[in-house]
Structure formats: structure tokens, C-alpha cells
Amino acid sequence: MPTPRDLPSALSRAHMLCAxxxxxxxxRGLGAMLSGSGASEDPAVRGPLSRLDWIDDDGEVDAAALRDSAEVLALLRSGEAILEVPRLPEIPQKTEESREVCGRIARLVFERAGRGRTLSEAELNAAIAMFARDVALVRRDAVDAGVLTRSADGSTYRLADAD
Structure with a gap:
């Protein structure tokens, strides 16, 4: 499967089109553009449609951009998606949101490593690092959220609902 040239742009195109x-x-405005009738004069329609980078006012479509977007969407539906999606740039600052994201990361780690496994701190850190930069924050928040349990000495971790 081809590697996408620009994952964020392709996802943005798909999101805008769905919206x-x-x-x-x-x-209706998009339909008029695609049929060659031109862009709407209504600013409430013209504004959003002007942000589409794959079609001009005359209805000319940038087929290459749409093909790239289709390839990205196909890739993201495949098992190779994990190889293309970057780590989270940051964890939310609000405690409740942070614990939710960190809990999701911890669950993903154990789904992939094995729900019943016990991981050393080093193994857990390496797995978390695939998803986020601040592994200590993810580990702590996942424990605080009750998603992970930690041994008394802090050297091993388990998925809480696997106990």
C-alpha cells in the first residue's frame, strides 16, 4: 500500500467533505460547482466552499489530490495505520480529560501486549512511547484512573480489569 504524502491534508479534505x-x-452549492454552474454568491456557502483545495469555482477537480486522500483513507482502514499516525503531541491538561486519554492509551497497550500480561515499567514505557511523549504522565494517570494497577514497588503493571 502506498505511503501517503500528506496525512493531515488528506484527512482534512475528507473531514470537510463530510461536513x-x-x-x-x-x-447544493458543491453540486452546482461540480456541475460547472460556478460558485454560489451566498457568502454562507461561498466561504466554506472556498476552503476546498481540490475544486475551483468552475468545477475543475484536482483528481490527484482526491486520489491521495482516498489512498490515505484506505491506509487508515488497514492494519498499517499505526505505522503512519504520529504520537499525540500533548496530553490534555484537564485532569478528567487527561485520565480518559491516558486510560485509552493504557488499554490499547494491553490489548496489543495481551490483556492478562504483567509488564515491567520499562516495557510499559516503551509501549506508551508509541502513543505519547510523556510516558510518566500516561502511566500515572492510567493508574490514578483505575485502568492500571501497579505493584507495591512500582516495577510492574497490569490492566486493572484483567485481575
Whole structure:
């Protein structure tokens, strides 16, 4: 499967298209552009449609950009997606949101390592590092959220609901 050239741009295109198609007024405006009728004069339609980088006002479509986006979406549906998606740049600062994200990361780690396994701190850190930069924060928040249990000496970790 080809490696996408620009994952964020392709995902942005797909997201914008879905959002446009969900709004009848924008859907009609996009239809008019695609049929060659030109862009709407209504600023509420023209504004959002002007952000589409794959179609011009005359309805000319950048087929290569759409093919790239389709390849990215196919890749993200495959087992190779993990190889393309970057780590989280940061964990949310609000405690509740942080614990939710960290808990999700911990569950993913143990789904992949084995739900019933016990991992050393080093093994857990290495697995968490695939998802986030601040492994200590993820580890602590996952314990505080009750997703992970830690041995008394802090050297091993288990998924709480696997006990």
C-alpha cells in the first residue's frame, strides 16, 4: 500500500467533505460547482466552499489530490495505520480529560501486549512511547484512573480489569 504524502491534508479534505455533505445548503452549492454552474454568491456557502483545495469555482477537480486522500483513507482502514499516525503531541491538561486519554492509551497497550500480561515499567514505557511523549504522565494517570494497577514497588503493571 502506498505511503501517503500528506496525512493531515488528506484527512482534512475528507473531514470537510463530510461536513459539507451534511449541510443541505452547502451540498447544493458543491453540486452546482461540480456541475460547472460556478460558485454560489451566498457568502454562507461561498466561504466554506472556498476552503476546498481540490475544486475551483468552475468545477475543475484536482483528481490527484482526491486520489491521495482516498489512498490515505484506505491506509487508515488497514492494519498499517499505526505505522503512519504520529504520537499525540500533548496530553490534555484537564485532569478528567487527561485520565480518559491516558486510560485509552493504557488499554490499547494491553490489548496489543495481551490483556492478562504483567509488564515491567520499562516495557510499559516503551509501549506508551508509541502513543505519547510523556510516558510518566500516561502511566500515572492510567493508574490514578483505575485502568492500571501497579505493584507495591512500582516495577510492574497490569490492566486493572484483567485481575
Amino acid at each position: 459539507l455533505l451534511a449541510a443541505p445548503k452547502l451540498r
